[in-house]
Amino acid sequence: MSTRPIRLARLARLTGGGRGGPANGAFDRRLLAPMMLGSILNPVNSSIISVSLVPIGAAFGAPPSRTAWLISALYLATAIGQPVVGRLIDLFGPRRLFLAGTALTGIAGVVGSLAPGLGVLIAARVLLGFGTCAGYPAAMYLIRSEARRTGQQSPAGVLAGLAVATQTIAVVGPSLGGLLIGLGGWRATLAVNIPLAAAGLVLGATRLPRTAPPPPAASADGPRRAARLDLPGMVLFAVPLVSLLLFLMNPDAxxxxxxxxxxxVGGAFVWRELRAPEPFIDVRVLGGNRPLLTTYARALLAYVVSYAFLYGYTQWMEEGRGLSASQAGLAQLPLFATAIVVSSVTGRRRGLRAKFLVGAGGQVVACALLLILHSGTSVWLLAGVAVVFGVPQGLNSLALQNAVFHQADPERMGSSAGLLRTFGYLGAIVASAAxxxxxxxxxxxxxxxHLAWFLLAVAVLYLAVTVADRSLGRLEPASPPGGSAPAAGDDGRGAR
Incomplete structure (x- = not known):
């Protein structure tokens, strides 16, 4: 008897079925390409600018105090947009938000590559911030929805792959930026978004599922009403966040x-959300979820160190060490490679607490190494420092993502993932200000x-918070290898 039908059936199970859709009980692997591509747009754009600041400043005659807005503009837009877009995805599904955001990313690439001045370039970075907001919340939503649809745990490597494609892949930004600047100048670092957005639009339109309108929600007095947006809550969320970010960018009297x-306004936001029938952020549930709040605080601390290394260290390599933009980008390649290997190897293993502890300890060691660098440091030692930083980069991004996946309310996965990015970018703003x-x-x-001493203090605090967090140990027994999604029926929130 021919074995060809058996082989075809096995292939269908592995790939998620044929053109008609995934096999029952199988994760739809056709979703992986748009998930991964959408998720990298924001971190790549947040890091690719690091080697572009010096040539952009030279092109427009702008000092570092003005070119710093190219970093801050994206962070401001993203810190606000991620949870807002995440909540829209929770309510209406990922397809429309993914396509709209990807289209906006392409427009931003056109505007930025043709920018006649620094003001227009900053505006393009704002558009990039909003345009790239949908990718990561959409991916987290899809992983959770696939677990619910199949009634099974998601494949062990899916969350690990997403971690590689998000925060870890950000480290390739300086190397990619250096290559693009060498080939076509700094404008190429904006133009690269045009083909990326085109690919995202094709993948999103052909592979993301169409989502039916959300079912009506039950109200306290009995009748059912359609789910609606909490627009006042979103505005009240944005105002204090913008004020805080602007202060952190200029922290003086x-x-x-x-x-x-x-x-x-922050107090008004809490008051509003406690009384809203369908709040933008359910502060009552979030306030009672201390493990998730601790994870957000840990993300802020981890990314202060990560982004300070990405921006501050890269600028020092160009101005303090005398490397070109392309050379500084290449010097970051060992960090990228190490982070990818670490995430890939550890992504399928148990031990969320162990990942946090090793990641925190690795940041302490890496920050201490910055103290021995000087203007004559060999390129080999620079590469060695990048390798050491790559270990916590790979572990922290993976562990933070998995923690949110298991600790957050499954019905608010998109907005919870967006808040993780918001806290990460708060850390980035602190790093930029420092x-x-x-x-x-x-x-x-x-x-x-001086920066190294500040980062060393932050890294030690991160380690202390991790050691004191007992909820991580209680979360691990319920987590399958690699941080896979819990089976359907599990609330996915972990220990409280």
């Missing part, structure tokens, strides 16, 4: 007034050492 809206304070007009070695 002259800008202390920005903290007033943080307290006042780099600006210690470097001043030039990224010299003295400034690098």
């Amino acid at each position: 002259g800008h202390a007034w920005l903290l007033a809206p943080v307290a006042a 780099s600006g304070v210690v470097f001043g007009q030039r990224a010299d070695t003295v400034g690098l050492h």
Whole structure:
């Protein structure tokens, strides 16, 4: 008897079925390509600019204090947009939000590559921030929805692959940026979004499922009503967040007034969300989920170190060590390769707490190594420092993502994933502000050492928070290898 039908059936199970859809009980692997591509758009754009700041400043005659807005503009847009777009995905599904965001990313690539001045370039980075908001929340939503559809755990490598495609892949940004600048100048670092967006539109249109409108929700008085957006809650969320981010970008007494809206409007936001029938962020549930709140705080601390290395260290390599933009990008390649290997090898293993502990300890060691660098440091030692930083980069991004996946309310997976990015970008803003304070007009070695002491303190705090977090140990027994999705019926929130 021919074995060909058996082989075809096995292939159908592995690939998620034929053209008609995935086999019952199988993760639809056709979703992987749009998930991964959509998820990398934001981290690549957040890091590719690191080697472009010096040539852009030279092109427009702008000092570092002005080109820093190219970093902050994307972070402002993304920190606000990620949870907002994530909530829209929770309500309406990922397809329309993914396609709209990807189209906006392509438009931003066109505007940025043709920008006649720094102001237009900053506007393009704002568009990029909003346009790239949908990819990561959409991916987390799809993983959770596939677990619910199949009634089974997601494949062990899916979350690990997503971690590689998100925060870990950000490390390739400087190397890619250096290559693009060498080939076509700094404008090529914006133009690269055009083909990426085109590919995302094709993959999203052909592979993402169409989602029916959300079912009506039961109200307290009995009648059922259609799910609706909490627009006032979104506005009240955005105002204090923008004020906080603007203060963190200029943390001095002259800008202390920005903290007033943080307290006042932030209090109004909490009051509103406690009374809203369908809140944008369910602060009552979130406030009772201390493990998830601790994970968000841990993300902030981890990404202060990660992004300070990405931006501050890269600027020092160009100005303090004397490398070109292309050479500085290539010097970051060992970090990228190490992070990819670490995420890939550890992604299928149990031990969420162990990942956090090793990642936290690795950051402490890496920050200490920055203290021995100077203007004459060999390229080989620079590569060695990048390798050491790659270990916590791979572990932290994977562990943080898996923790949110298991600790968050499954019905709010999109917005919870967006909040993870928001806290990560709060850390990035702190890192950017710290780099600006210690470097001043030039990224010299003295400034690098001051930055290293600050980062060392943050890394030690991150390690202390991780050691004290007992909820991680309670979460592990319920987690399958690699942080796979829990079976249908599991609330996916882990220990409280």
